[in-house]
Amino acid sequence: MKKQSALKRALIGLAAITVLGLITGLGYCWWLSGHIEDRFAHRRWRIPSKVYSDATLLYPGQQFNRDLLAAKLKNLGYRVLTRPARRKGEVQMRPGQWTLFLNDLNLGDQQQSGFAARIRWDLDVIRSIRRVDNGRSLAYITLEPEEIMNFFGHEREQRHLVSYAQVPEHLVHAVLAAEDHRFFNHHGVDPKGVLRALFTNLRHGSIRQGGSTITQQLAKNYFLTPKRTLSRKFKELLIALTLESMYTKPQILELYLNEIYLGQKGSVAVNGVGEAARFYFGKDVSALNVSDAAALAGLIKGPNAYSPYRNRKRCRKRRNLVLAAMLKKKWITAEAFEQARNTAIVPVGYRAYRSKAPYFIDYLARQLPAIYSKDVLAAQGLQIHTTLDTMVQKAAEAALQKGLQRLEETLPQLKQTEPARQLQGAVVVMQPKTGNILALVGGRSYSQSQFNRITQARRQPGSTFKPFVYLSSLAQFTPATLLSNEPKTYLIDGRPWEPRNPNPEADLCLTMRQALSQSANLATVDLAMQTGLDRIVATASQLNFSTPLKPFPSIALGAFEVIPLELARAYSVLAAEGYQPHLLSLKEIFDEHGKALEKRHMQMAQLVSPEKTFILNSMLHSAVMHGTGRRLRDYDISVPVAGKTGTTNDYRDAWFVGFTPDLLALVWVGFDNGDSLFTTGSGAALPIWAELIKAIPHRLSGSWYRQPPGVVKRRICALTGQRASRFGCPVTLEDFFLAGTEPVEKCPVHSGFGLFNRLVEGIDDVLEFE
Amino acid sequence: MSLNLNNGNQLVRSALLLAVMVLLIAGCAAQSVRPYPDEPPPEQTPEELPEPESRRIPPQMLAAAELTVQGREQLRNGRYEQAIRTFERALNVHPGHGPTYYYLAEAWLKTGNLTQAKTFNRQAHTYLKNHSGWLRKILDQKRRIAHPRM
Numbered sequence: 001m002k003k004q005s006a007l008k009r010a011l012i013g014l015a016a017i018t019v020l021g022l023i024t025g026l027g028y029c030w031w032l033s034g035h036i037e038d039r040f041a042h043r044r045w046r047i048p049s050k051v052y053s054d055a056t057l058l059y060p061g062q063q064f065n066r067d068l069l070a071a072k073l074k075n076l077g078y079r080v081l082t083r084p085a086r087r088k089g090e091v092q093m094r095p096g097q098w099t100l101f102l103n104d105l106n107l108g109d110q111q112q113s114g115f116a117a118r119i120r121w122d123l124d125v126i127r128s129i130r131r132v133d134n135g136r137s138l139a140y141i142t143l144e145p146e147e148i149m150n151f152f153g154h155e156r157e158q159r160h161l162v163s164y165a166q167v168p169e170h171l172v173h174a175v176l177a178a179e180d181h182r183f184f185n186h187h188g189v190d191p192k193g194v195l196r197a198l199f200t201n202l203r204h205g206s207i208r209q210g211g212s213t214i215t216q217q218l219a220k221n222y223f224l225t226p227k228r229t230l231s232r233k234f235k236e237l238l239i240a241l242t243l244e245s246m247y248t249k250p251q252i253l254e255l256y257l258n259e260i261y262l263g264q265k266g267s268v269a270v271n272g273v274g275e276a277a278r279f280y281f282g283k284d285v286s287a288l289n290v291s292d293a294a295a296l297a298g299l300i301k302g303p304n305a306y307s308p309y310r311n312r313k314r315c316r317k318r319r320n321l322v323l324a325a326m327l328k329k330k331w332i333t334a335e336a337f338e339q340a341r342n343t344a345i346v347p348v349g350y351r352a353y354r355s356k357a358p359y360f361i362d363y364l365a366r367q368l369p370a371i372y373s374k375d376v377l378a379a380q381g382l383q384i385h386t387t388l389d390t391m392v393q394k395a396a397e398a399a400l401q402k403g404l405q406r407l408e409e410t411l412p413q414l415k416q417t418e419p420a421r422q423l424q425g426a427v428v429v430m431q432p433k434t435g436n437i438l439a440l441v442g443g444r445s446y447s448q449s450q451f452n453r454i455t456q457a458r459r460q461p462g463s464t465f466k467p468f469v470y471l472s473s474l475a476q477f478t479p480a481t482l483l484s485n486e487p488k489t490y491l492i493d494g495r496p497w498e499p500r501n502p503n504p505e506a507d508l509c510l511t512m513r514q515a516l517s518q519s520a521n522l523a524t525v526d527l528a529m530q531t532g533l534d535r536i537v538a539t540a541s542q543l544n545f546s547t548p549l550k551p552f553p554s555i556a557l558g559a560f561e562v563i564p565l566e567l568a569r570a571y572s573v574l575a576a577e578g579y580q581p582h583l584l585s586l587k588e589i590f591d592e593h594g595k596a597l598e599k600r601h602m603q604m605a606q607l608v609s610p611e612k613t614f615i616l617n618s619m620l621h622s623a624v625m626h627g628t629g630r631r632l633r634d635y636d637i638s639v640p641v642a643g644k645t646g647t648t649n650d651y652r653d654a655w656f657v658g659f660t661p662d663l664l665a666l667v668w669v670g671f672d673n674g675d676s677l678f679t680t681g682s683g684a685a686l687p688i689w690a691e692l693i694k695a696i697p698h699r700l701s702g703s704w705y706r707q708p709p710g711v712v713k714r715r716i717c718a719l720t721g722q723r724a725s726r727f728g729c730p731v732t733l734e735d736f737f738l739a740g741t742e743p744v745e746k747c748p749v750h751s752g753f754g755l756f757n758r759l760v761e762g763i764d765d766v767l768e769f770e
Numbered sequence: 771m772s773l774n775l776n777n778g779n780q781l782v783r784s785a786l787l788l789a790v791m792v793l794l795i796a797g798c799a800a801q802s803v804r805p806y807p808d809e810p811p812p813e814q815t816p817e818e819l820p821e822p823e824s825r826r827i828p829p830q831m832l833a834a835a836e837l838t839v840q841g842r843e844q845l846r847n848g849r850y851e852q853a854i855r856t857f858e859r860a861l862n863v864h865p866g867h868g869p870t871y872y873y874l875a876e877a878w879l880k881t882g883n884l885t886q887a888k889t890f891n892r893q894a895h896t897y898l899k900n901h902s903g904w905l906r907k908i909l910d911q912k913r914r915i916a917h918p919r920m
Binding site: 054057059060061062108109110139140431432434436577578579601603604605606662701702706708709 | 859864886
């Protein structure tokens with residue numbers, strides 16, 4: 001009886017313990033389910049926000065730089081093939097004809113599925129673009145924006161999320177074959193696997209084998225630390241069971257395929273099959289073939305040990321094991337197995353992560369904290385679209401590097417061994433009529449100096465400021481007004497100041513057009529004094545220079561400091577026919593679902609009349625044709641250009657600002673510490689500008705400014721600047737005037753007083769020969 | 771008398787015309803023979819300025835025009851934000867394409883942003899004021915911007 005009651009008590013106790021254990025286990029699972037739901041209800045992964053360039057349009061008639069376009073396609077991940085392009089992201093390049101299978105395009109408000117297009121070109125001009133499928137001629141095609149930077153958090157993970165529907169069946173089978181072939185038959189835990197692992201571990205006296213299912217691996221990676229303990233293993237089991245009760249198998253598999261670590265791209269971890277497909281094979285996950293899929297699945301066991309970038313032979317061996325497992329499960333046919341097994345593994349190649357336009361990104365990033373915190377940028381997978389044209393950026397970087405190296409070779413005294421003291425340069429390229437910043441290079445080497453010489457430096461503009469002196473004077477004077485180019489002494493703060501001309505043999509009297517073209521200092525100061533210094537200061541303020549200007553005569557020669565970007569923006573008023581753009585680097589921000597969060601638009605403000613800018617632009621065109629910028633003619637630039645050189649005291653700064661109606665570029669060369677360059681703006685900055693412009697024909701239309709109705713053209717005497725006498729004036733030329741300011745009086749020197757002359761002049765007047 | 775007078779007037783006219791022709795010929799001769807042959811040619815004359823409008827339609831203009839057509843379609847369908855982006859894209863290809871500024875002003879007007887509408891209407895005026903057809907449309911648009919409820 002006693003024995004029976006003891007047994008009964010023991011059984012009751014055992015039952016109670018079991019019930020209690022079950023209740024505790026269920027309670028724990030219930031708590032876990034809340035925890036899991038909580039985690040999954042919020043952000044599942046930290047996805048770094050990505051910065052993209054602008055989209056690129058290609059159209060018939062467009063000139064293009066073949067090397068830059070080929071490099072761009074490569075950066076966009078297009079694979080160059082010898083056979084015709086059949087899938088998205090493929091390109092076949094034959095002489096005179098490129099066939100491009102465009103990737104899908106998503107610009108928020110513009111979506112387009114990829115299609116094959118045939119581009120025929122000749123002499124680097126696109127002659128036609130046609131769809132391959134129906135032969136239809138196209139007015140343009142759009143290349144998707146290029147990724148230029150990721151805002152990584154501390155974890156430095158790169159992940160391209162994919163849905164279960166996007167994953168091809170053979171990749172699912174490959175992963176199951178490699179990791180958990182009974183995945184669709186268990187409930188999160190595979191007893192057979194656990195027993196096998198337990199046996200192995202007991203035999204070795206330590207944990208050697210996990211026997212983990214895919215659900216357990218997900219539980220471990222997503223919820224637990226990598227530490228191997230029995231209690232963690234127990235938790236892993238319970239989480240796996242809970243996950244299985246909460247989610248469907250495809251949902252669990254989708255989480256797993258996006259979570260797994262699959263390799264290392266420099267300092268950045270590659271996570272998930274979406275990112276890995278791009279990293280190893282340059283393909284979208286949906287485009288992976290059986291061999292690719294098996295190789296990727298094989299990587300899960302040891303992403304770096306089996307990486308095709310590290311050991312292609314080992315990778316191939318592991319892939320073949322996965323293929324064999326797939327065949328065994330009858331997930332692939334014997335034919336598919338043979339074909340995949342004999343396929344070579346050729347990784348697409350990669351460049352370790354590097355921001356493509358670091359100074360531009362810094363400039364952009366300075367505007368972002370006002371909108372988004374660093375943590376949001378590092379986690380929320382925003383897509384930040386910018387105005388950057390990567391082809392222009394690349395051309396600007398190359399022209400600057402080459403130009404500075406050439407200068408150091410020509411003038412060896414400029415070469416400095418210490419990086420901090422090296423010769424520096426900076427370039428900004430913008431569209432004056434939209435305000436889009438197309439390229440920005442803030443220095444010679446971002447890794448050596450992050451100081452942005454376009455947006456942060458304050459340098460004297462020298463003669464590049466002169467156009468604004470002439471602009472200020474156009475209400476009172478005309479391009480034909482004669483200016484004194486004789487030495488004079490001016491008082492600045494009670495001290496005498498004697499400006500000098502760079503060319504001491506210059507004429508003592510010049511027209512305004514000649515003075516600006518030749519960059520005559522004395523004549524410009526004369527003009528500034530006649531115009532009124534306060535008026536020039538007012539013009540500078542109207543053009544939005546933020547640096548202070550004092551009404552000293554020396555401002556006429558640019559003897560004060562400006563921020564180069566502000567100088568470029570002031571020139572854009574000339575280039576955009578009187579309108580100043582609000583500068584744009586950011587265009588749009590989308591969240592990870594493609595919803596627009598932020599949009600920036602073109603904003604223009606009219607500051608000057610188009611009549612005045614037309615006249616000034618014609619004078620600046622003269623400056624590059626015959627004046628200080630005439631060296632530009634050596635570069636055989638096919639489009640009309642206006643521009644101005646600038647050199648400051650002791651050759652501390654060399655500038656060239658040049659523009660067309662389409663494009664404006666500013667180049668600065670100098671030393672950070674103000675050492676002498678021993679050369680001028682024409683010698684140092686202009687060649688860089690010229691090489692840059694020649695490299696980006698796709699941005700130039702060759703158009704010029706139309707003469708506004710308020711501007712008249714008159715023939716004048718080249719010596720007196722007065723209305724030309726038909727027979728008297730030895731040298732005449734035509735010039736532009738604001739209507740109402742054109743010279744009315746005949747040239748007093750050459751008109752003569754004879755009866756015949758007066759008769760002729762009278763008839764001339766009646767018949768308006770001009 | 772009157773006949774004589776008329777004859778006299780005709781004579782004076784003919785003499786004047788003859789003198790003008792002689793002078794014109796002389797003028798041409800005077801220009802070809804320069805009194806100072808050793809002097810360098812005059813510098814920086816705007817005569818060498820490029821022609822503002824080439825006879826050939828720039829390819830940029832064609833691409834921009836195509837985009838502008840798309841933008842107008844979006845405008846017609848009430849997709850104003852999208853139309854604005856498309857017009858901006860057109861100007862990115864060809865920043866001097868005057869009609870696009872007109873339609874951009876129209877799109878901003880539809881969204882109720884009169885400041886932007888006014889700016890681009892003014893720009894359209896700058897680029898198209900030589901085209902009487904466009905000028906009428908632009909001035910009409912200007913009135914609509916000034917009195918949006920009309």
